[in-house]
Amino acid sequence: MTDIPREEYILKCTSACAGCSDSLTLRYVLKAAGPETVLVVPACCTSVIQGIYPNTAMNIPVYNVAFAAAAACASGMSAAFQAAGRKTNVIVYAGDGGTVDIGIQALSGAFERGTDFLYICYDNEAYGNTGMQRSGATPAGARTTTTPGGKAQTKKDLDAIVAAHNPPYMATACASYPKDLFSKVQKALSIRGPKFIHVLSPCPPGWRYSSEKSVEMGKLAVRSGMWILYEREFGKVTINRPSKAAMIRPVPIEEYLEPQGRFKGISPEALAMLRSVAERNAERLKREEEGIC
Amino acid sequence: MLTVATGNKAVATAVKQACPSVVAAYPITPQTEIVEQIAEFVTSGELKSQYIPVESEHSAMAACIGASVTGVRTFTATSSHGLHYMHEMVNWAAGARLPIVMANVNRALGPGWNIWAEHTDAFQERDTGWLQVYVGSVQEAYDATLMAFRIAEHESVLLPVMVNLDGFLLSHSMHPLQTVEIGDFIPPIRLPHAIDTAHPMGYGTLTGPDQYFRLRWDIERSMRDSVGVIRETEREFAKRFGRRYDAVEEYRCEDAEVVVVAMGTLGKEAEVAVDLLREEGVPAGSMRIRWLRPFPRLDLSGRDVVAIDRDYSFGFGGVIARSLAATEGAKPFSVIAGLGGQEVTYDDIAGFVRSRRPGEEYWFGVMPDV
Amino acid sequence: MYEVRIHSRGGQGGVTAARLLALAAIRDGKYATACPFYGAERRGAPVVSYVRIDDRPIRVYSQIRHPDLVLVLDPSVMDVVDVLSGMKPGGRVLMNAGEPREMKGFPTCAVDLTGIALRENLVVAGSPILNTPVLGALAKMGVITLESAKMAIQEMFSDMRNVAAAEAAYRELVA
Ligand SMILES: Cc1ncc(C[n+]2csc(CCOP(=O)(O)OP(=O)(O)O)c2C)c(N)n1
Ligand code: SF4
Ligand SMILES: [Mg+2]
Numbered sequence: 090m091t092d093i094p095r096e097e098y099i100l101k102c103t104s105a106c107a108g109c110s111d112s113l114t115l116r117y118v119l120k121a122a123g124p125e126t127v128l129v130v131p132a133c134c135t136s137v138i139q140g141i142y143p144n145t146a147m148n149i150p151v152y153n154v155a156f157a158a159a160a161a162c163a164s165g166m167s168a169a170f171q172a173a174g175r176k177t178n179v180i181v182y183a184g185d186g187g188t189v190d191i192g193i194q195a196l197s198g199a200f201e202r203g204t205d206f207l208y209i210c211y212d213n214e215a216y217g218n219t220g221m222q223r224s225g226a227t228p229a230g231a232r233t234t235t236t237p238g239g240k241a242q243t244k245k246d247l248d249a250i251v252a253a254h255n256p257p258y259m260a261t262a263c264a265s266y267p268k269d270l271f272s273k274v275q276k277a278l279s280i281r282g283p284k285f286i287h288v289l290s291p292c293p294p295g296w297r298y299s300s301e302k303s304v305e306m307g308k309l310a311v312r313s314g315m316w317i318l319y320e321r322e323f324g325k326v327t328i329n330r331p332s333k334a335a336m337i338r339p340v341p342i343e344e345y346l347e348p349q350g351r352f353k354g355i356s357p358e359a360l361a362m363l364r365s366v367a368e369r370n371a372e373r374l375k376r377e378e379e380g381i382c
Numbered sequence: 383m384l385t386v387a388t389g390n391k392a393v394a395t396a397v398k399q400a401c402p403s404v405v406a407a408y409p410i411t412p413q414t415e416i417v418e419q420i421a422e423f424v425t426s427g428e429l430k431s432q433y434i435p436v437e438s439e440h441s442a443m444a445a446c447i448g449a450s451v452t453g454v455r456t457f458t459a460t461s462s463h464g465l466h467y468m469h470e471m472v473n474w475a476a477g478a479r480l481p482i483v484m485a486n487v488n489r490a491l492g493p494g495w496n497i498w499a500e501h502t503d504a505f506q507e508r509d510t511g512w513l514q515v516y517v518g519s520v521q522e523a524y525d526a527t528l529m530a531f532r533i534a535e536h537e538s539v540l541l542p543v544m545v546n547l548d549g550f551l552l553s554h555s556m557h558p559l560q561t562v563e564i565g566d567f568i569p570p571i572r573l574p575h576a577i578d579t580a581h582p583m584g585y586g587t588l589t590g591p592d593q594y595f596r597l598r599w600d601i602e603r604s605m606r607d608s609v610g611v612i613r614e615t616e617r618e619f620a621k622r623f624g625r626r627y628d629a630v631e632e633y634r635c636e637d638a639e640v641v642v643v644a645m646g647t648l649g650k651e652a653e654v655a656v657d658l659l660r661e662e663g664v665p666a667g668s669m670r671i672r673w674l675r676p677f678p679r680l681d682l683s684g685r686d687v688v689a690i691d692r693d694y695s696f697g698f699g700g701v702i703a704r705s706l707a708a709t710e711g712a713k714p715f716s717v718i719a720g721l722g723g724q725e726v727t728y729d730d731i732a733g734f735v736r737s738r739r740p741g742e743e744y745w746f747g748v749m750p751d752v
Numbered sequence: 753m754y755e756v757r758i759h760s761r762g763g764q765g766g767v768t769a770a771r772l773l774a775l776a777a778i779r780d781g782k783y784a785t786a787c788p789f790y791g792a793e794r795r796g797a798p799v800v801s802y803v804r805i806d807d808r809p810i811r812v813y814s815q816i817r818h819p820d821l822v823l824v825l826d827p828s829v830m831d832v833v834d835v836l837s838g839m840k841p842g843g844r845v846l847m848n849a850g851e852p853r854e855m856k857g858f859p860t861c862a863v864d865l866t867g868i869a870l871r872e873n874l875v876v877a878g879s880p881i882l883n884t885p886v887l888g889a890l891a892k893m894g895v896i897t898l899e900s901a902k903m904a905i906q907e908m909f910s911d912m913r914n915v916a917a918a919e920a921a922y923r924e925l926v927a
Contacts, residue, residue, distance in 0.1 A: 104797075132463070132495070142494050153493060155463060157438065190437035191408075191467075222409045222418070223435055235409070235421040235435055299878075386775045386784075412790075497790075519809075551813045556771045556786040558778050650811040727814040 093271050094120050098148040105138040108293040108300030110307065111211050112138055113264040115182060118209060121274035124149060126178040127166060131159035131192060133184035134217040159183050160195035164204045171205065178207065178278050185212040185226035189245045200254035200283045207277050207284045210247065213292035221295040229366070230359025231351045233295075239359055243366050251285045252321065259285040260320040265307025269318060269329060276320075289316045297350025309345040311335055314367045319374055326377040336371055387559040389523045389552035393459065393485045393545070394419035396527035398429045399564050402483075403454035406434035406445035411497045412549040413461040413487040439464040443471030443482075450480040451585065453576030455531065458482065461549065462489035462503040469507065475542045476511025476601065478586065479575065481534035482542040485527065488516075488646065488692075489549040490722040498723020499548040501645060501693040505674070505701050507544070511601045513608055514674040516546040518631070518650040520557035523547045525625055529615050532568045536615075538607045540573070546674075550723065551647045562623045609676050629678035631670040634660065638667025640686040640735055643702060645671050648690055648720055648731075655731035666735055671702065680710055687712045688738050690731070692720035699743060715739055719746035755816045756803040756895070759835050760825035760882075761796050768908075769825065769883035770801035776887060776896040776904035777805040785810045798829040805895070819843060821895065825865070825882050846889055848882060852926055863889045863925045872917040881917075884909060888918030892925040 098119035105112040111134050119126065128151045130136055136153055140146045154162045159181045167179045188196060188210040196208065215233050216222040222235040225245035232239050251259055258280045262270040270288065277284040291306035293299065298306060310316035311331050318329040328336070342364060346352040387395065394416050397405070405424075407417045423429035432449075436442045439460050446456040460468065465486055475482050490500035504514060513533065517523045523545065530543040547553055575583070589597065612629065620626045633653045635641060642652040649670025659666040669680055689712075691700025698704060703716035715738035719726045724747060733751075734744070756773065760766030770786035777784035788801045802816045817838045824835055824847045836845070836856055845860040847853070852862040869880035887901040898919075905914045 107796075136495055153495065155467075155492070157467060193437075216409060219409045219411050219414045220418075222414065225437060234414075234418040236425075237422050238425045384778070386771070386778055386786075548813075550790050551787070554788055554790060555813070556774055557810075558783060647813040651813055653811050725814055727817070728812060 093117065093267065096120065096123075098124070100146040100148065102140060103138040103146045104140060105134070106292075106294055106300065108303040109134070109138070110264045110290045110292070110303045111135060111213060111217075113303070114211050114270065114288050114290055117264060117267050117270045118180070118182065118274050119149060121271045122178050122180060122278060125176065126180060127152060129154060129159050129163045129166065129179065129181045131181075131183050131187040132156040132218060133187050134213070135182055135184070135211075137218060156187055157191040157195060159187060159192055160199040160204075160208060163206045163208075164199045164202065167204050167206045179205070181206065181208045183208070183210055184217065185210060185214060185247075186216045186224040189225040189247050193250070197250070197254065200251065200256055200285070204283050205281050207274070207286065209274075209286045209288060211288045211290040213290040213295055214244070215292075215295050217292055217295050229362035230355040232353070233351070239355060243362050248287055251287075254283070255324065256285055257282045258320070258322055259287075261287045261289070261316065261318055263289045263307040263311060263316060263318065265304045265311070266318065266331060269331075273320065295351070298348045302348060306345070306348070309340065312340045313342045313345040314339045314371055315342060315345050315363070317370055317374060321377075326374060328374055328378050336375070342367065383561050385559050385561065386556050387520055387524075388415065388554055388556050389520045389547045390415035390487070390554070391419060392520045392524035392559050393527050393547070394423070395559075395561060396524045397457050398423050399561075400455065400457070400483075400528060400531045400568055401429065402431055402457040404432045404434065404446065404449035404456045405458065406436050406442045406449070406456070407458045408436055408439045408442045408460065408464060410439075410461045410464040412489060412553040413459050413464070413485070415553070416459040416485055416487075439468035440471055443468040443475060446482045447471060447475055447478060447480055450475070450482050450573070451478065451575075451577050453571065453573040455535070455571045456480075456482050457484070459485040459487070461487040462491050465503050465507060466491065472507055472512065473510045477597070479540045479601075479604075480542060481540055481571070481573070483527070483530045483534055483545070484542065485545045485547065487549050487553045488546050496722040497549065499551050499647070499692065500721050500723070501546070501691075504544060504546050505693045505695075508675055508701075511541060511605070512675065513539070513541055513543045513605070513612075514546060515543070515672055516645045516674060517552065517672070518646060518670055520552060520555065520559055521625070522627070523552060524559055524561065525619065525623075525627065528564060528567065529619055529627075533608065533611055533615050535568070535571045536608075536611045537572070537574070539604055539611050541601065541604055541608065546646070548646045565622075567618070567622060605676050612673065612676075627672065629671075629673045630680055631672060633668045633670070635667035635669060635681075637665055638685060639665040640667075640688065640738065641682065642666065642668040642688045642690065642731060642735060643671060643680065643706060643714070644668070644690040644692075645674070645702065646692065648692055648726060651726065651728050652690070652731050654728035655735065658728060658732045659735055664735065677705060677709060680706065682706065682710045682712045686738060686740055687714035688717060688734050689714035690717045690719055690726075690734070694718055694721070703743070713741040715741070716743040717746060718743065753804055753806040753810070753812075754821070754895070755819050756805070756821045756823060757816050757819040758801045758803070758823045758825065759829050759833060760799055760801075761829060762799050763796065763879065764825055765881060765883035766799055766801045766825055769823070769886055770803045772883060772887055772904050772908060773803045773890060773896065774805075775907060776890075776900040777803075779900035779903045780897055782807060783809050787813070789815060798833050821846065821893075823886065823890075824848060825886065844893070846886075846893060848886070859927075861889065861893060861925055861927050863921050865889070865921060868917050868920045868924065872913045872920065874913055874917055881914070884914035885917035885921040888921030889925045891918070892922045898922055
């Protein structure tokens with residue numbers, strides 16, 4: 090098992106909210122990627138937490154770009170580095186809105202073209218930057234400022250969309266499992282071509298739980314089966330150990346939902362939708378892991 | 383009823399009263415509260431609209447276009463990057479002669495990211511065929527939104543209307559708001575070219591060099607006709623609800639030898655500067671341009687002009703200053719101030735007037751004090 | 753024109769206090785505007801909001817440079833912000849504190865808004881609500897009437913403890 094290096098590429102002076110797992114995820118991602126890395130960031134909370142010009146909390150170059158543009162901008166950067174013979178990691182670090190909604194066209198294009206880059210989507214399941222409106226990644230039943238009665242639709246299946254592009258490497262992760270996250274980023278960066286990591290990012294103000302509980306929320310998401318940790322390397326699926334355990338003995342979904350204000354008063358229909366999505370994902374991954382699909 | 387509201391809330395309240403059949407919108411700071419309010423009105427049943435939470439602004443305007451061409455009333459709201467992401471569809475809406483109403487909360491464009499007030503976002507859309515109005519108070523944001531539906535849908539206009547309000551300065555400030563009972567102020571919408579399966583037509587069909595220019599001229603003809611429709615609508619509004627509006631709001635201009643021309647909240651702040659200057663014996667006045675398109679006539683003859691642009695056209699100049707030079711032959715002292723929310727006070731404005739240099743351009747905060 | 757500058761930290765309700773004050777002034781028959789100054793800061797950063805009150809419509813949008821009254825909802829911001837900056841001659845200070853302190857000779861009133869909120873059990877997500885009781889203190893200082901203060905609070909909040917807290921602050925203001 091690799092040790093996580095001490096070097097920090099994101100300083101403590103960010104303007105993230107207390108308990109923000111977006112910034113925690115970013116910390117591990119950069120430790121894994123090291124200094125020969127450029128980050129491409131579309132509009133999202135990460136655009137704000139870097140601090141205000143002329144200051145920055147970041148110790149590597151960060152290219153901030155328009156909301157829909159990250160994957161396409163990274164395509165250009167990756168091609169330019171290739172032309173110059175430079176081995177620099179190009180990593181898109183985008184929110185769920187910038188990935189599943191406005192950014193999906195650029196994402197799909199870059200993956201289809203086989204762009205050599207790593208795309209990380211940190212998923213706080215809403216538009217955090219603008220104050221928590223629904224996104225395509227918001228789960229059923231969650232209250233956001235544009236779904237005051239709870240979202241009626243299910244979470245968009247981003248992983249299935251990415252998988253349809255057959256990338257050489259894709260994985261899910263969560264900062265509550267830092268070593269797992271760290272080694273997935275390292276593995277992804279060792280492979281050529283388009284790589285994808287989808288990171289669940291619990292968000293205290295958005296999900297409405299108290300800020301010291303972020304690590305616990307991530308663990309509850311995995312233990313309840315609401316978030317499944319797995320990898321798909323050249324088409325071969327491996328469900329990671331914490332999720333394997335959760336499939337055998339899951340904690341009830343309610344334990345994950347209960348501390349979150351956004352699910353307060355969730356309707357039985359929405360709850361059933363959440364349950365069935367979780368079950369469907371687990372069944373599909375299990376079948377894929379066994380090679381029957 | 384007298385309440386208090388932010389500019390965003392005022393717009394959402396007017397939209398609720400105009401009751402569009404379809405609202406498609408996407409959040410962006412500092413417009414977000416409009417979208418959130420409308421989502422809440424729809425959820426609570428206060429507003430019986432179809433609300434489409436689209437995945438981008440391009441889709442927001444495209445959805446409004448799809449809805450509008452069926453002949454129903456539509457609304458959207460955006461700001462800066464959102465407006466520009468929908469740019470292709472902004473052109474389309476005007477070219478397709480669809481009376482869509484949009485609120486745009488004026489904000490600067492990146493990079494660097496900036497969420498504060500600037501007019502460049504909407505000014506860059508000025509050649510699209512949209513009518514554009516800029517407001518100077520929360521009350522005016524409400525009134526202008528109501529009037530926008532009536533103007534856009536008027537049979538001799540049938541062009542979309544953009545209502546512009548300054549980011550934060552108006553979108554997030556709370557002012558008194560007098561709401562009205564609109565009654566039949568906005569007549570039912572009737573779109574002559576609405577999609578009708580009983581009378582099939584082609585829409586946006588390939589149009590050759592022998593025809594295309596005719597469609598363009600038709601837009602311009604309606605734009606010219608809209609001047610009268612705007613005036614008639616503003617008169618009718620004043621008659622029914624008691625609040626007067628004109629294409630240009632003049633303040634102490636009768637005997638003014640120098641006038642400040644500005645837009646939005648800076649146009650209001652300029653009035654305070656005028657009072658200050660008058661106390662010093664400077665015969666100053668101010669003109670707040672409300673309608674950018676159709677562009678109004680201003681009576682500038684024989685006066686010094688200080689034009690304040692919260693916008694810029696690189697390689698050309700401040701858009702208002704250059705427009706006044708083109709339309710009125712003015713030689714304004716062109717002040718570029720307030721970009722990206724830069725603080726500009728009435729004292730600053732009075733200073734611009736005192737030390738004006740007609741014909742020159744001055745960037746506030748960049749160049750040495752005048 | 754009467755100008756009030758409110759100093760607080762993000763999340764403490766300074767913006768709502770400004771809005772309540774403007775609403776109360778309007779209920780007094782005056783014109784009023786409330787403008788929060790928005791930075792990109794998140795929870796906990798020092799923030800300012802502005803309230804203007806006048807007998808005529810208000811046309812000023814720029815920040816308040818020369819306040820008639822400075823309201824300090826969180827005295828800890830005084831370590832990082834000069835709350836007295838640009839104070840008008842004769843300007844006054846209202847502080848959320850048990851005792852008035854010396855503020856460079858400017859007349860200063862104090863009221864323990866935090867204590868009142870805790871006593872009235874006005875606590876949301878672990879933070880005491882300061883923005884409704886403060887209206888009582890502002891009424892005592894003559895910025896608005898107590899009737900309008902109560903009216904404004906009731907228009908924005910249904911919980912009557914907010915009104916009780918404002919009345920307590922009205923009684924307990926120390927000049
Ligand atoms: C074209 C465009 N539309 C809207 C916005 C406003 N905006 C900025 S960030 C954001 C939401 C980002 O959500 P997500 O990608 O999930 O990231 P998060 O903020 O949650 O980290 C929005 C709507 C924008 N900057 N540009
Ligand atoms: S809103 Fe959520 S994701 Fe954004 S900075 Fe705050 S905690 Fe992090
Ligand atoms: Mg998000």
